[in-house]
Amino acid sequence: MAAKSSILTQSGTVRRAIVVGGGLGGLMTVIKLCEAGIPVDILSLVPVKRSHSACAQGGINASVNIKGEGDSPETHFFETVKGGDFLANQPPAKGMAYAAPGIVFMLDRMGVPFNRTPEGNLDFRRFGGTLFHRTAFAGATTGQQLLYALDEQVRRWETIDVEDDKGVTIPGEKMVRKFEYWDLASLVIDDEGVCRGVIGQDLKNxxxxxxxxxxxxxxxxxxxxxxxxxxxxxxxxxxxxxxAYRQGATYANGEFIQVHPTAIPGTDKLRLISESVRGEGGRVWVPKDRNDKRPGAQIPEGERYYFLEERYPKYKNLVPRDIASREIFRTVVHEGFSAEGQRAAFLDVTHLCKTPSGKAAVRKKLEGVLEIYEKFAGQDPYDNPMKIFPAVHYSMGGLWCDFEKAEDGTLKAQSARNQATSIPGLYASGEVDYQYHGANRLGANSLLSCIYGGMVTGPAMAAWREGAAKSAFDYGSALFDKALAKAKAEHEAFASRTGSEFDVNPYQLHDELGDMMLNKVTVERHNAELDEVLGKIAEMKQRFKRAAALDRASGTMNQPVVFLRHLQGMLDLAHIITKGAREREECRGAHYKPVYDPELHPNDPKAVGRDDQNWLKTTLATYTPEGPALSYEPVDVSLLKLAVRDYGKVKKPAEAPKADANAR
Ligand SMILES: Cc1cc2nc3c(=O)[nH]c(=O)nc-3n(C[C@H](O)[C@H](O)[C@H](O)COP(=O)(O)OP(=O)(O)OC[C@H]3O[C@@H](n4cnc5c(N)ncnc54)[C@H](O)[C@@H]3O)c2cc1C
Known part of the structure; x- marks a missing residue:
């Protein structure tokens, strides 16, 4: 029986779809499912309004060309692909860029308080990798405003009754049911490999x-x-x-991890200072004298080295993030410059704040983010240059998903293939997918890809449901009972790790993993270090078998047991990331091996930088108990010619990084 045949089973159960995750990607998917008449259950670790999307600061891209600069969706598409070092499949990137203006206007109609120009138009700021003003923003809290707007829409669906096929209201059944503080424990996959549901765990009990x-x-x-x-x-x-990866989903391009150029150095969370600060005129510099330890505000203009502006006179402080991070890293770590003698550079808006009106303008556009600096660094950024250093920020890699190209080069509307993972019936949307950004994401393209991804995923899921031979709700209970029993057994196995043989503290193991990944698998990658990390991950996976359930409470919620599940996943992902990085013998976007950099090795014929001949491919990782098995598939480059990825760097001989340079 086709799943679409009825919204109700014979026994009166509502046939629902499931969305795990209530950030921008999830909520937009939910809205589109509801618009297609499909009731949805949402599961989320935290209240959906606390999803991480709320932290996004700077803005969302759309080539509306309101300032008459000649920007267009085609240029946005090209710059997205170029920013991603040509590794993005081009049809999804094109679909996203062309949909962007409509998305921003939709959000505006939903009530997002976007900043406006004095004449009432939407205002747009600059972000990295483009010379156009393309980024719509709501002060410096754009993500929160977008999330709240979509949350309101979903709340409306939470009040709307499900109707049966004759339009009769089903008592007590609403279009959306929300399960907040629920963790995904496993997928339910039938004998034919089709996803038929999930097992969730209530974190309250x-x-x-x-x-x-x-x-x-x-x-x-x-x-x-x-x-x-x-x-x-x-x-x-x-x-x-x-x-999902453990249960058979392919993970793509794991090695592409974005390191953001400007975060507050710290020992716990690394708080972001958004690219919007540079978009509004903020400048990155270090003192010219390597021994100068004075506070930034005391260093005269003539004694400052604006290295991004000198090296990239066209894009200045707004080169793409992979480039800006490498330049800051190189300047501080290899060339020995610093900010107040610390491993940092200055990010400066004080020149914009010399007059009361200048300061007010900066406050109007950047208050949210500058407040974060003041709160956590304890200094007023309106009067003092901020100290920043690169920090891990975003994953271009994620669950592999499919797409179907339309005749115009964008995505075919309502194709069940769009955003479909390698497990039939399982979709991915938002940062968890790998689809839109290739080897490096341009700033302000993520909020866009989350919302566009959701707009594509909802209809794709509806199409899948319509075409499916069988509904999950027409199965007997055996499939689901078995999956539940397995999840319970896994939970019990973790919960019973209380004996003295379980002598590994999982939180310490996580700290160790994090330090190692941060030091050796971020801005610069060296094969010898990657080999070392791969060996350590194998050893950590062995130690994980002895990781203890630190809380012995039973019959109630046990957070350390849930953490064991998450740590197991982090070890798997670290393995995918590191193995992908080890195997990829080139420099591409965020993946940089100095040994292949022609600037460092001008006479080495192997140092070709980006190697399109051999590596214009997506990395595909599939699970085996021994670790990820890697294979590769060609990237869809059917729409744009490959070009040189040139941001106008002024060439000067660079100092070669040393192998242990990442250590901090
Ligand atoms: C500080 C910061 C600033 C940023 N600024 C910008 C910006 O200005 N512009 C831009 O384009 N991008 C920005 N980004 C990136 C962007 O915010 C994110 O990529 C994007 O919001 C991710 O949205 P999402 O819907 O994919 O996931 P999230 O918003 O992270 O939501 C994930 C959801 O999944 C749920 N979940 C997770 N795991 C589980 C589980 N195991 N079980 C059940 N539920 C689960 C969570 O509860 C949550 O509801 C920024 C990122 C950061 C960190």
Whole structure:
């Protein structure tokens, strides 16, 4: 029986779809499913309004060309592909760029308080990798405003009754049911390999429960916690993606991890200072004298080295993030410059704040982010240059998903292939997918890809449901009972790790993993170090078998047991990231091996930089108990010619980095 045949089963159960994750990617998927008449269950680790999307500061891209600069969706598409060092499949990137203006106007109509120009138009600021003003923004809290707007829409669906096929209201059944503080424990996959639902765990009492779903979407965000310290929240462990990977989903381009150029150096979370600060005129510099330890405000203009502006006179402080991070890293770590004698550079808006009106203008556009600096660094950034250093920020890699190209080069509307993972019936949207950004994401393209991804995923899930031979709700209970029993057994196995043989503290193991990944698998990568990391990961996976359940409480919620599940996932993802990096013998976007940099090795014929001949390919990782098995598939480059990835660098001989340079 086709899943579409009725919204109700014979026994009166509502046939629902499932979305795990209530950030921008998840909520947009939910809205589109509801618009297609499909009731949805949402599961989320945290209240959806606390999803990590709320932290986004700077803005969302759309080539509206309101300032008459000649910008266009085609240029946005090209710059997205070039920014991603040509590794993005071009049809999804084109679909996203062309949909962007409509998305921003939709958000505006939903009530997002975007900044406006004096004449009332939407205002747009500059971001990295483009010379156009393309980024719509709501002060410096854009993500929060967008999330709240979509949350309101979903709340409306939470009040709307489900109707049966004759339009009769079904008592007590609403279009959306929300399950907040629920963790994904596993997928339910039938004998034919089709995803039929999930097992969720209630974090308030530990209950494990079956959720049947006629299509399932993971919209669970990024895996920053694999690196211990990052700009991400502590919930960003990537656990859901890792569970899907263990159960057969392909993980793509794991090695492409974005390191953001400007975060507050710290020992716990690394708080982001958004690219919007540079978009509004902020400048990066270090004192010219390597021994100058004075506070930034005391260093005269003539004694400052604006290295990004000197090296990239066209894009200045707004080169793409992979480039800006490498330049800051190189300047501080290899060339020995510093800020106040610390391993940092200055990010400066004080020149914009010399007059009361200048200061007011900066406050109007950047208050949210400058407040973060003041709160956590204890200094007023309106009067003092901020100290910043690169930090892990975003994953371009994620669950592999499919797409179907339309005749115009964008995505075919309502194709069940769009955003479909390698497990039939399982979809991915938002940062958890790998689809839009290639080897490096341009700033302000993520909020866009989350919302566009959701707009594509909802209809794709509806199409899948319509075409499916069978509904998850027409199965007997055996499939789901078995999956639930397995999840309970896994939970019990972790919970019973209380004996003296379990002598490994999982939190310490995580710290160790994070430090190692941060030091050896971020801005610069060296094969010898990657080999060392791969050996250590194998050894850590062995030690994980002795990791203890630190809380012995039973019959109630046991957070350390849940953490064991997440740590297992982080070890798997670290393995994918590192192995992908080890195997990829080139420099591409965020993946940089100095040994292939022609600037450092002008006479070495092997140092070709980006190697399109051999590496214009997506890395595909599949799970084996021994670790990820890697294969490669060609990138869809059917729409744009490959070009030189040139941001106008002024050439000067660089100092060669040393092999242990990442150590901090
Ligand atoms: C500090 C910061 C600033 C940023 N600024 C910008 C910006 O200005 N512009 C831009 O384009 N991008 C920005 N980004 C990137 C962007 O914010 C994110 O990539 C994007 O918001 C991710 O949205 P998402 O919907 O994929 O995931 P999230 O918003 O992270 O939501 C994930 C959801 O999944 C749920 N979840 C996770 N794991 C599980 C699980 N195991 N079980 C159940 N539920 C689970 C969570 O509860 C949450 O609801 C920024 C990122 C950071 C860190």
């Amino acid at each position: 530990g209950e494990l429960r079956v959720f049947r779903g006629d299509a399932v979407c993971l919209a669970t965000g990024g895996p920053g916690m694999v690196f211990g310290r990052s700009t991400n929240s502590v919930i960003n462990t990537g656990s859901a993606a890792a569970i």
